[in-house]
Amino acid sequence: MSQPRTLECDGMWDGGPMVPEEPIADWLDQGTSDPRQVAERYDDWAQRYDDDLAAWSYRAPASVAEVVATRLPDAASVLDVGCGTGLVGRALRERGVTARLLGLDISTASLDVARAGGLYESLEEADLQQRLPLEDGRVDAVVCVGVMTYLPEVEAVWRELARVARPGGLVVLTQREDLWHERGCQDVVDRLRDDGVWTPLEVTGPAPYLPQGYGGTPAVGCYYLTALVS
Numbered sequence: 037m038s039q040p041r042t043l044e045c046d047g048m049w050d051g052g053p054m055v056p057e058e059p060i061a062d063w064l065d066q067g068t069s070d071p072r073q074v075a076e077r078y079d080d081w082a083q084r085y086d087d088d089l090a091a092w093s094y095r096a097p098a099s100v101a102e103v104v105a106t107r108l109p110d111a112a113s114v115l116d117v118g119c120g121t122g123l124v125g126r127a128l129r130e131r132g133v134t135a136r137l138l139g140l141d142i143s144t145a146s147l148d149v150a151r152a153g154g155l156y157e158s159l160e161e162a163d164l165q166q167r168l169p170l171e172d173g174r175v176d177a178v179v180c181v182g183v184m185t186y187l188p189e190v191e192a193v194w195r196e197l198a199r200v201a202r203p204g205g206l207v208v209l210t211q212r213e214d215l216w217h218e219r220g221c222q223d224v225v226d227r228l229r230d231d232g233v234w235t236p237l238e239v240t241g242p243a244p245y246l247p248q249g250y251g252g253t254p255a256v257g258c259y260y261l262t263a264l265v266s
């Protein structure tokens with residue numbers, strides 16, 4: 037298991053002792069949802085994020101890519117909401133999904149890393165606590181992986197995800213196990229079904245998410261939700 041890692045602002049960490057501002061695991065534990073704080077922290081983390089998540093055996097991108105590839109193999113466009121450094125785009129390509137990839141995130145440094153990966157047709161800065169900058173029904177599938185932690189207004193966000201997917205399109209997302217219960221996520225799934233927004237196809241969980249925890253914490257599980265947009 038990897039040791040707790042810390043962030044510093046100048047990006048010059050060389051693996052040796054450092055004077056940290058705060059361990060990333062502690063910050064993740066606090067669960068802030070303030071968009072500015074989130075953007076700052078993910079900007080600081082962007083260059084090391086992929087390596088840390090690999091060390092933590094992060095498996096959600098591959099799991100979500102599997103769902104998209106299986107349920108909508110001919111998807112022509114996928115919106116990756118909270119795309120960060122582009123791990124989901126990579127997982128989609130590795131799983132053979134050839135759709136155009138559009139990404140939104142609030143962290144400009146993470147978007148730069150995703151841009152350097154060259155997989156996304158468009159990458160745009162956006163605050164997911166606001167209306168998404170896309171017209172209704174614009175994409176075939178919407179994926180949102182590892183992001184709901186930072187978005188306490190679950191129902192408003194999920195309605196937005198469904199709004200920008202075309203009828204018959206997919207929404208595939210993750211929610212941390214503890215937050216699934218705390219934020220009444222099953223009730224939201226059902227309410228959107230009753231309102232004719234979507235048909236839930238699958239709620240899987242709790243399933244492995246960060247099976248080695250993050251930086252020394254116990255394992256973290258999550259729920260995977262797949263819904264067919266009405």
Ligand SMILES: C[S@@+](CC[C@H](N)C(=O)[O-])C[C@H]1O[C@@H](n2cnc3c(N)ncnc32)[C@H](O)[C@@H]1O
Nearest residue numbers: 078118119120123141142143163164181182186
């Ligand atoms: C754990 S990372 C997940 C990134 C990517 N989906 C993945 O699976 O690797 C969470 C991402 O959510 C983004 N995020 C959190 N709150 C946000 C908000 N209000 N608006 C836009 N992006 C946000 C962060 O910037 C970060 O890139």
